[in-house]
Amino acid sequence: MEAILYVRWSTKDQSKGDTERRQIELGASICRQRGWTLAETLIENGKSAYHGRNRAEGGKLYEVEERAARGELAGKVLIVEAMDRLSRQEPLESVTLLNRLAKRGLTICESSTGTIYDAQRISEHWAHLLIAFARAGEAHDSSRIKAKRVSAAWRRTQTDLTTKKGADDPRLCPAWMEVIDGKFTVIEDRADIIRGIFERSANGYGLRLIAKWAQEERQRLGWPKATWHIRNVTNMLHDRRVLGEYQPMMRTENGGRSKAGEAVKRYPAIVTLELWHQVMSGLESRKGTGGPRQKCANVLSNLCRCTYRAPGSNLPCGSRMTLRRQKRGPAQITCSDFSRAGECTCNAAYRYDDILAGVLDNLLSLAMPAPSTIGQHSRVPVLRAELTTKRKRLEEMADRLMEQDDEVLEAAFRRFKAKVDVEAAELKALEAHEEKRTHATDPHAVAEQALALREQMATDADARIKVQSYLGQLIDVIFMDPSDRSATIVVMGGLRVIKLDKHGKVIGDVNTAHMLKDQSIIDKLGREVTLDANVDNWNRVLAGDNPMRLTKLDEVAQSATEAA
Ligand SMILES: [Zn+2]
Structure with missing residues (x-):
């Protein structure tokens, strides 16, 4: 089927480039999904649908209506991002427009939801008309929708970390970096201080001493803004941006912040993974000891x-x-x-x-040296592949759900999504664990x-x-x-x-x-359990989480999951 993509933004839209790009991307992706050929893209620049100016002579939608009236568009599909892109006039007026275009044999597809309107469906499913009707009403009160789009634009910045022009976004720049020629660039003398903080921590210096040193260095450099104290230094030592990672965050409803999506590798790293993990294990071992004393007379005091x-x-x-x-x-x-x-x-x-x-x-x-499981026995690649397959299936389910509003399908989708979320979290934990293991300093x-x-x-x-x-x-x-x-x-x-x-x-x-070599054990349920050569696995066994010692409850739970 031939498709016509209708792109429109009003003069009042804040981010024209974003709006245009988003509408075009959505249109292209829906064409790919459905196997349509994109025959033409109509871009209506700066026309307001609110007053119907896009439908007046000279407007692209006017053209569409004219061509439809002449029967030129029968059997084609018109893609719009949302019904409010087509018309924001009175709801009844919008529905009339929709109906008229459909009756001329034009199929209309709302790319943001995947909903499809054609003459047959309109007559068969009054629900579709009602949805369109309600949406057109919603478009009238556009502030909410617009707010959503602004945050979508910010989310896009957060995923690419680039400005609209494609340059690295200075708003996401850590204090030890600047944007030069559109690229994140390390400010070396500042980065030296950050590295100094990590090196001192790895060498066992306490936070107080490090903060004192960092503050002096910072003043020497004339690095402006707030003074450094124990709190900033602690935060800095846990800040994965030094590894070049950026973690997108979003505001929660109660005003807090929560993670929005996966961390991405985006900046130049200024600290090596080895140093990072050395610092982490040092901090871990000193936890609750109050840190080393300045003179440190008693080397054994913590142990x-x-x-x-x-x-x-x-x-x-x-x-x-x-x-x-x-x-x-x-x-x-x-x-x-x-x-x-x-x-x-x-x-x-x-x-x-x-x-x-x-x-x-x-x-x-x-x-x-603790034997490593990296390489030979790592479960990460398998889990990652499984998760990719499952995510694909999830997308297919979502597509189907868009086409037919079905409660059973929706429930199945939610269950499956919850399961995929849990597995994604497990994979992430395993990846973090393996990263720690690969980059741990050699004992x-x-x-x-x-x-x-x-x-x-x-x-x-x-x-x-x-x-x-x-x-x-x-x-x-x-x-x-x-x-x-x-x-x-x-x-x-x-x-x-x-x-x-x-x-x-x-x-x-x-x-x-x-004991640290792979061993297979047959547990009480007769299953073969492989304990890989991993200290943590053996610690679990020693701590009582032993596959040979399954409780009655485990057996019941196991047989239940096997039955399901
Ligand atoms: Zn005692």
Whole structure:
């Protein structure tokens, strides 16, 4: 079928280019969907449909009416974005126009909804006429529709991040970038400060110190606007725009902001993914510790925990360890809670230098690389392909739904859409996880960095801060046992454990990392479950989420889903 695309905007339309582009794109896409040939495009520039000027002599719609009256348009389809593009006169007048054109054998397609009007359908389905009637009425009160279109234009800016002329949009420019010759360009001396923030955080500096440094640098540079403090620095360390990603946001009804669509790679990155994840894991390991102290005398303060159990209690104390320097004899660490005269009554003292030496002596053997699942076993490509297929099916369902307003179809569409949304979220989480895994710093390299600073630690507070950060990235916790004054170093969620005596000598070494290879298990329901060589999967198994130990409830749920 031959199609005529009718494009119109009024003189009052804010964004003519956008309106025209949108109407043309919509028209072209509906032609593709239905297999129509676009024979001509009529562009009615700046004519107001409200007063019917587009229908007056000289207007394109006038031409259409004339040609239809002569019978030239029979068997063709006229595409308009919305009925209000055709006419905004009195609703009855609009319907008359629609009816007249249809009676002359012209099919009319509303591209924004996919609704089709022809003479036969109008006579058969009065509902269609009623919809058109109501819509024409709505077009009369156009403010709401116009508001929707403005936000659609902004949404388009958010997806391309370009202005109407195709240049990068300065409104979406982070403070360390500018638009030069239509391209996002890094302002290097500003970016240097941002990189400095990330590098300092990766090296274990606390937010207060980083903020102080960044503020000084910023003033030196004459970078205007608000001062920098802990809050901005925290936000900056979580801002994925430094990786070149842009996350479109939209206003929610209650005035908040929520994500509108997927983040896109759009800016030049100023921080590497490796550095980003090093910072993330550093922040994670320091969470709730109050951050490193300026002098950082006690490198082990974040890691060691008192495991004393009060008589009659099953709960260990769990307190951190405080460093106590003595006039004579070696420095000691003791339970912080006890030294503050808290509830813990454990007065055991451990030799700080011996324990630290024991930790550092064994650091290379503790730093085992976690086997990666990337590449061979990644489920991401499969899930991504599945999701693409499902999204296509969803679009087909939406198309069908536009053609026939059917409750059952709509319910099925909603159910399917909810399912696709859940799967999209799962895929996203998995992608984030794999990104973290691929770009995680090699534990061996971290251990070597720490050991390289070993000599300097005695005299250099910066070296101590860095070593503390590196240990935090490698070690989960060190349990201090007052009964024999041993220290148990726990790594990789317990897959690797080394026990040191009170002199820092190894007295026990448990290594279950050999479990980290793919294994197939038959669970209680007789299904084969593959546990891939992934620390997190094994942590789940160790934590009790074991496929061999399915509960009755799981079995019921499983058989129900299999039946469905
Ligand atoms: Zn204690």
